Amino acid sequence: MTVAQAAALGLTEEEYQRIVETLRREPTAAELAMYGAMWSEHCSYKSSKIYLKTLPTEGPRIVMGPGESAGIIDIGDGLVAVFKLESHNHPSFVEPVQGAATGVGGIVRDIISAGARPVALLDPLRFGMPDEWAQRHLLGGVVAGISQYGNSIGIPTVGGEVKFDPCYRGNPLVNVMCIGIGEAAHVQRARAEGTGNVALLMGSKTGRDGIGGVSVLASRPFDAEAEAKRPSVQVGDPFTEKVVIEACLEIARRGLLVGLQDLGGAGLCCATSETASRGMVGLDLNLDAVPLREAGMEPFEILTSESQERMLAIVRPDDVEQALEICRTWGVLATPVARVKDGGNLTVTFHGEVVADVPARSLADEGPTYHRPAARPDWIDGLRASDPLSLDAPKDLGEALLELLGSPNVCSKRWVYQQYDSIVQHNTLEGPGGDAAVLRIEGTPRALAISTDGNGRWCQLDPRLGAQLAVAEAARNVACTGARPVAITNCLNFGNPEHPDVMWQFAEAVAGIGEACRALGTPVTGGNVSFYNQTGETQIHPTPVIGMVGVLEDASKRLGIGWPADHDVVLLGETRAELGGSEWAWVAHEHLGGTPPALDLDAERRLLELVATLTESSVIASAHDCSDGGLGVALSECAISSGVGAVIEPDRSLTPHVWLFSESASRIIVTAPHAKAVIEMAKAAGVPSIPLGRSGGARLEISGLLEVPVADLAAAFEGALPRLLS
C-alpha cells in the first residue's frame, strides 16, 4: 500500500505513517480502508475532540453521557429517556429524499442500540432562500424523505425547525433527533464482552451502497462534482427498519443481549471495532458469513459498506438459537459473523485468509487528534459594527408585523409538519407548532418536553454568545410547557475546520455551550459534529443546534402558547433595544449585523425556575417564548393559536419598532386571570415582570401602534409557506 492510495481514502501522509507505526508493517488494502473510514473526521472527531472534552457531562439524572450510541437520562419510575441529534447534511444535498430518509433511519438505530423504543423524532432543517427553485426542490425532497421513512416505521415526528438563509444555499442542513423510552434495568451497552460470545449481523444484506460515505461525503468540502458522489448515498428500506426495531427490542426484552450497536457510518468496520474497543476484547470477524447483495465484493467494501437497516447484536452462545428464532418470527435476516476473543485485535478473514488484523482500539479510540489553528476572523468586526438600530423604521407597524409573520423563517411550518405522522403511539400531548413537543410517559403522570434550537445568524456575529443563546432558547422552549429542562444533545454544523476562522468559531461555540449548560444545570449527553459544510469558498454560518429534553412532573398541568380570553397578559423578562441579527432587520432590510442580544445566564435560570413554579402552582394559563421577531411576533402567535385577540400597552421608553421587534433574550409571555399573583411571584424570584394588557376580542391592538384582526394575522402566518413553495 502506498501513501497515494491512502490519500484517496482521505488519509494524510502523517496518518499513514502512524498506521505503519501502530502495525509495525505496511497495512493491507482492507486495513487501509478501515483506518481511512475510522480516522475520518466524521468517525474520529479528530478536529473537535479536544474541545468536546471541555463540555459538562455529569448531573443527577445522567445515566450515560457521551461515548456510546446515545445519551441516557433518568425520568423516574425505573424509566430512562435515550436521545441523540445527528446530521445528514451532505447526503441530503446530493440526494434529498434518500439522504433525509436514511438520516432518520440512522438516528433511530442509535436509540435502539440502548434497548429503548423510539417514541419521537424532531427535524431541525436549514435551506437557502425559498424563492429559488432548487431550494424548494431540496426542501420538498427532504420533507418527503423524512415523511416516507418516519411515517412508515411508526415513530411520530413531533417537532423541529425549518429556517432559511442564503448561507445554506449550497449546503442545506438536515439534522434529525430521536428520543426513546426504555426500562433502566434493560439498558443495553454498545459493547462486546465475554470470550466466545457471538456477534449476529441483523437486517439488510450488505451491498456496495454508501462506501466512502464518512470519508468522501461527510469529511470533505463540496465541489462541482457533488453529483458524481450520488452512489455514496444509501437507499432506505423503512420496512426492514421497522421489523429490525421490533426484533431487537424483543431480543432485549428477553434478556438475551450482551451488547447491541447499529451499523451506520463506516458500517461493519465501525460497529465491530467500537464494540470490541469498549469491551476491551478482540473479535474474529468472518466476512464469508456476511450476507451480500451482490457477488464479487472486496473485503474493504464489505467492511466499510454503509448499507442501511443493519444492527450488530452480541449474544451468549447458548442464546444464539433463541435470538435467531425471534428474528425468523419477524422475518429479519440474522447471521453469526464474529466471535469475541481475548486480546484486543479485530481479526478479519475472507476466503480463509486473514485480510486484516489490527488493534480494535487503534481504529476506534486511538485515531489522530488535531489542534488545528484557530484565529478570530477580521471580517467579524465590520459585521458587528453595523448595528441595525440605525436602519429606517417601518412606516406602518401593522404592515411590518404582517410582513414579518409571512416571512420564511417566522411563518407557520404547517405545510411541512402536516406531512409527518405526529400522533402515532398515542402519547403526543403537544405536537409540532408549539414552543416544544410534549409526550406523555405512559404509565406515569409525567411527560417529556423536547425542543431543538439554533440561530446561525447570531453565531455568525458572535459564536460564543450565539451558542449560549441557543441553549437558553431551547431550555426556555421546554420551560414554556411547564417542564424543567434536564439535559441536551447537540449537532454542531460548521464549515471547513482546516480554515482557522471556522476552527475559531467552533472553539467559541463549544465554549458557549459549555458555559450555558453549566449555568442552567443541563449537561451534555452527546451529539454529533458536522464539519465541511461549505460549497466552494462559501462556509455556512456556524450553526450549533441544541436538542433539549425536559421533564414535566404533572402532565395535566401542561401549558400551551395560546391564551384564553379575558386573562391578563404579563411579560416576564426585560425588553431592551436589541435588533442585532434580528429577523426584522433581515426581513425589512436584508441586514445582518450588530451583536446578538445580551444573555445573563443567571437571570435565565431564575426565569426557567419561575415558570416551572408558576405552572406547578397553577397560577398561569399559557406561556410562550419571545424569540424570532420579538414581542410583535410572539403576541401574534399567542393570538393565532387560540383565535383570541388582546389589547396591549407598549413600553414607550423605547422606539416603537425597536420595542416591537427587539429579540432580547430571557423573555416569556404568560397569561393569568389576574396579573397580581404573577407579578408578586416574579418579584420574589428576582425576575423582572411587566403587565402588558388583557386578552379578549378578535383583534390584536397595541395602543397607538397597530390594530390588526387576528384573522389577518393568521392568514399571513399560515398562508406564507404554501405560497412561497408553490
Place this chain on the structure above:
Amino acid sequence: MNVGVIQFPGSNDELDAVWAVRHLGGEAQLVWHGASSLGDVDAVVLPGGFSYGDYLRCGAIARFAKVMPAVVDFARSGGPVLGICNGFQILCEAGLLPGALVRNEGLKFVCRPQPIRVERSISSLVDAGEGEVLVIPVKHGDGRYVASAELLRLLVAEGQVVFRYCDAQGRSTDDANPNGATGGIAGVCNEAGNVLGMMPHPEHAVDASVGFHSADGVAVIGGLLKRAVRA
C-alpha cells in the same frame, strides 16, 4: 367481549387500537398475521400502518396473509370488522369492501385533524346520528377512495357510504377533502353493514388529551364495542 387486532409486519397503529379499546373499557389482544385462526374474539380490527412495507399497492400483500381467510370467514358470518387506514386498504384488496384506495391527489402524505360527516348508512358499527360531524385524524399517503360511477350510485342507494370528508360545519368542499377521494368518501361498509373501512383513525381520537385533542372517535371504537356485545 374481546377485540382481536391483527398485527402484520409493518403495522404501526396496532398498539394504538388495543389502547383505544381498553381505554373505553373493552378487552383487546393482538393476533399475529401468521396465525391460522382468530382465537376467541368478538370483533376484529385491521389497524393502520404499512403492512409488509406496502412497496406495492397498499394492502396488496397483506390480503394473502395466513390470517386473512379467518378474517374473511369471520366477516361473512356477520362478525364486526373495522379496517382503519391500511386496514381499509386491505379490506378492499381482500374483496370484503367495494372500491379501491389510491395515491392522494396532492401526492403528499397528509396528517391533520379531519371533520367527517356521518351519512345515512346501514353500518351497524357507528354510534352517531346522520349528519353529525366528527373530528377524527387522517394520516395517509394513499387514501383517495375511488369507485366507478355505477358502483358509486349503488353504494349511495344501498346506504354503504358511511362517512364523507367535510368542513367544520359539515359542508363538502374541495378544501375539506384531504386526498381527492371520489365524492369525498372517507368510509364505506359492506352490504351487510358489519364490515366498515375508513381512512380516518378513530383509535387516535378516544382521549382528548392526546393527538389532535378530539374524542369523537368514541363514536366508532365505542360503536364497535357495542356491536361486539350484541353479536
